[in-house]
Structure formats: structure tokens, C-alpha cells
Amino acid sequence: MELTIEQFREYIIEAWKIAGFSTFTDVQQKSIPLMLQKKDVIVESPPGTGKTLGYLLPIMQELDKEAKHPQAIIVSPTKELVMQIHDEATRFLQGSGFSSATFIGGADLKRQIEKFKKHPQIVIGTPHRLVELIEMKKLKMHEIKTIVLDEADQTISSGMTKEVDRIIQATLRDRQLVAFSATVPDQTVEMLEKRMNQPTNIKVESSVELKEKVAHLYVVCERRDKIDYLRRILHTEPGMKAIAFINDAFHLEGLAAKMAYKKISVGILYSQSTQAEREATLKKFRAGKFQLLLATDVAARGLDIEGITHVIHLDLPEAIESFVHRSGRTGRMGASGTVVSIVTSGEEKQLKQFERKLGITMQQVTLFKGQWTEDKQVRSNPKSPTTGSKKKNSSKKGTHGAFKRPNKK
Structure with a gap:
């Protein structure tokens, strides 16, 4: 019944x-x-x-x-x-x-x-x-x-x-x-x-329909370029509301300062902050006063913030469970969303393991003139540069925010 x-x-x-x-x-x-x-x-x-x-x-x-x-x-x-x-x-x-x-x-x-x-x-x-x-x-x-x-x-x-x-x-x-x-x-x-x-x-498994509403993208770059990619991602879509996760709380405040210097409104959330500080940060983020929330895994557990368009893995978590909880902050209750993993060539191997175990499709992309771009050469050769190549001028451009996946055979 x-x-x-x-x-x-x-x-x-x-x-x-x-x-x-x-x-x-x-x-x-x-x-x-x-x-x-x-x-x-x-x-x-x-x-x-x-x-x-x-x-x-x-x-x-x-x-x-x-x-x-x-x-x-x-x-x-x-x-x-x-x-x-x-x-x-x-x-x-x-x-x-x-x-x-x-x-x-x-x-x-x-x-x-x-x-x-x-x-x-x-x-x-x-x-x-x-x-x-x-x-x-x-x-x-x-x-x-x-x-x-x-x-x-x-x-x-x-x-x-x-x-x-x-x-x-x-x-x-x-x-x-x-x-x-x-x-x-x-x-x-x-x-x-x-x-x-x-x-x-x-x-309960994710339905095919639910999986299709969340686009999983990833960018391969040098570790030193990750912050620049984060900044560029935040400009791919007007009105973006994003959470970026890092593994070590020690780097949060320094990263927040770098984002603020780039004129990006940012809040931070981690376990060492007081209850009042965390409540104030979440209130401002929900109200749209912060475009970006920088967080450790304390924010990955069940936190329900309406309208999160993007989850960004600035650091790839070691455990697949953490990847699931982090990614689940977007695409909630059937809404669409985008998950972006910014990884080094070494981290890409672990990301691919997550892809196989979770049964999802992760699309390797780069950014060109503020848009997500699929480049077949990049996908077949992760060590090739992800920016500055003339070949990217002829590559197929995707939509803002959620890159359209190729048809599965």
C-alpha cells in the first residue's frame, strides 16, 4: 500500500x-x-x-x-x-x-x-x-x-x-x-x-533522473593554479551561490583573504569558529551577502542551504563518503546543480575511482572566455595544459554553469 x-x-x-x-x-x-x-x-x-x-x-x-x-x-x-x-x-x-x-x-x-x-x-x-x-x-x-x-x-x-x-x-x-x-x-x-x-x-540509490540533474565537472591543473581556477569559476555564471571545500582549516582565513582581494564576497565555516560566528556566516550566506562559502567538512554534513548552485572541491577529500556529503549540498530534492573538482594530475586518479564507485559521469573541462569548454585533446591527455592553448579556440563551448554531457553510447 x-x-x-x-x-x-x-x-x-x-x-x-x-x-x-x-x-x-x-x-x-x-x-x-x-x-x-x-x-x-x-x-x-x-x-x-x-x-x-x-x-x-x-x-x-x-x-x-x-x-x-x-x-x-x-x-x-x-x-x-x-x-x-x-x-x-x-x-x-x-x-x-x-x-x-x-x-x-x-x-x-x-x-x-x-x-x-x-x-x-x-x-x-x-x-x-x-x-x-x-x-x-x-x-x-x-x-x-x-x-x-x-x-x-x-x-x-x-x-x-x-x-x-x-x-x-x-x-x-x-x-x-x-x-x-x-x-x-x-x-x-x-x-x-x-x-x-x-x-x-x-x-536508496540516486535515481537516473536525479543524477542527470547534477553535472560533475573537473579541471586538471597544477596545485599552485587552483586558487586562480576557483576565482575564474566564480565568474562563469551570474548569481552563482557556491561552497568550496578544503581539507585543512589552517588555510581557510588566508584563502578567504585572497578571495576578498579579488573582490569576491566570501564567508568561512569551520569547527573552530564559535557558534555565534557560524550562525552569522550562514545567515549572511543564505541572504546572498556572500557569493562564496569556504568550508571544511563541518559544512558537508546535512547542511541544507537553499539555492546552492555549485559545490567546488578545491581539495579532493580522501574518503568517498566525504565526497558524497560535500557534493550533496547542491542538487537537493531534485533541483539542478553543478559539482566542480579542481584536481592535480595525481588527484585525478582518485577522482576517477570515485566516478567508478558512484556510477556517475565526470566530464573533464577547461575554461575559455568565462565558459566551460570540453576539449577532446585535454580529456585524452590530462598532462596537457588547460589554459592558453590556441587549440582551445576551436573547441566546442558548453553552457554557463552546468556543462552539457555528451550522449552516452
Whole structure:
């Protein structure tokens, strides 16, 4: 039986219509019925496919109006994700009489404890802060029906595993435990299965249509030329809204200064910045005051910023999971987007491995007069120069932003 929105409570139906949704996504169709049956589930689904509502809607459907205590806990690895989940929950709880509350590290503990006086039914927080509240006996866990591990591969990682276990162990044995992430490596599955009761594994692949809406381009150049390529890419399309990822936070501020010198409005996002600094940066980026957001992988996890047109890998990540999470910041919920990897000839080999494993097409291109250009000579000879060749004058020019892929044979 196909899942329909009419099966839900009236306030959920109303919020669904206001949000402009028409049908459930694949991951929602597969995960929501199982959650309503109180099953433990492990869900792997690409970025931008609607995982957050995949667990929020069944939780909201089952909330008890008579209860004055938290009924569900959502554990998320970063402060930004906690706030993002809370925003989505608030939107769908409008007019229901239910509420959610956030609990994050770095915020004033006394003020956060005050939130319990409003009796939130859904608690959303980072692992360390939630454990603090449990140890202080401010967060009572015996009435919790469902625990969600958001971005599960990171939440259950070695740095947070003990805290996650403390949260799980504080609940009764009949609680429901679910895990959602864009990538769930085998090691993470094994760790989760040890903590779950006969879990069902759900894996949703990107549809062909969804893959076709995101163009994957790459440029091969010397390492010293990467910053210049970044600058040139930002001028390929009017109104571009881009995130560029680097591996080492140490270089962020210097890179931002170089971009600012080139008259490019830029913000930076990394784990060492304060919560207030990160919130201010994201607010300005969402408002269009920054054309470019420079970030480390802290921004790659589930961060949902509307209208990101381009993701740029200035540094290629070592792990394919990081490549997936980074790239997933564009092309969300069926929108079009462009992913550009700026790689050295050595990094190209690793990029090609990603291409094969992910089953996507990556088009090698260069830039000519502010446009993406496919050059067959460049594609067949990665060591040939990517700029300044007279042969590029006769090459076929692509469209601004997303280069049109060649027809597959």
C-alpha cells in the first residue's frame, strides 16, 4: 500500500500542503511505514532526498498529547544540524500543541535546562550535551519511545560512540532506535546492529533522473593554479551561490583573504569558529551577502542551504563518503546543480575511482572566455595544459554553469 499524506494527522497534512510537497520521496516511502511499525531501521539515502522528514513525520504522528515529557530524541553530530532539524520540526508542529527543543554544546546550560519547563515532546541535541543533561537527571529517558541517530556514520564514530551508548542505555529496552545517513559504511552497520533489535536495512540509490540533474565537472591543473581556477569559476555564471571545500582549516582565513582581494564576497565555516560566528556566516550566506562559502567538512554534513548552485572541491577529500556529503549540498530534492573538482594530475586518479564507485559521469573541462569548454585533446591527455592553448579556440563551448554531457553510447 502506497503511503499518502492523508494517512497523517491534520496538522501534518496542513504543514505538508503549505510546504508545497506533492508526493513522498523514495526514502520516505520506505522508512516511514517501518518506523510507524516501531521497527529499528538503518537508512542510507543520498543527500537531498528527504531523510529528515523520513524520521520526523512518523515521530510526530505517534506523539501522545497527554504526555508532559520528551517522547523522542534526535541525536545529531553538529550544532548546525541540530538547529536545522529543529527548524523543520517547528514548521511541521505549527498549531499542533506539540514542540521541539534544542540542546547543544557551547550554549548556556542553565538556559537550556529552562527549556524543559515548556515540556517539549521532541528533544534534538548533540551527544555531549544530551549526556550532560542525562547525568544531571534533567533529561528523563524512561519515557523515550524513539531515538534517531542523524548522520549516523559520524554520530556513531569513535569520537562520539561512548556518548551515544550512554544515551541509548538510559532508555528502556523496548525503545525504537533508527539511524539515517547519506553514507553508511559496513563498519558503521556492524556497530549499529549491535545496538539495535533486528534492524531492517534500507538503501536508496540516486535515481537516473536525479543524477542527470547534477553535472560533475573537473579541471586538471597544477596545485599552485587552483586558487586562480576557483576565482575564474566564480565568474562563469551570474548569481552563482557556491561552497568550496578544503581539507585543512589552517588555510581557510588566508584563502578567504585572497578571495576578498579579488573582490569576491566570501564567508568561512569551520569547527573552530564559535557558534555565534557560524550562525552569522550562514545567515549572511543564505541572504546572498556572500557569493562564496569556504568550508571544511563541518559544512558537508546535512547542511541544507537553499539555492546552492555549485559545490567546488578545491581539495579532493580522501574518503568517498566525504565526497558524497560535500557534493550533496547542491542538487537537493531534485533541483539542478553543478559539482566542480579542481584536481592535480595525481588527484585525478582518485577522482576517477570515485566516478567508478558512484556510477556517475565526470566530464573533464577547461575554461575559455568565462565558459566551460570540453576539449577532446585535454580529456585524452590530462598532462596537457588547460589554459592558453590556441587549440582551445576551436573547441566546442558548453553552457554557463552546468556543462552539457555528451550522449552516452
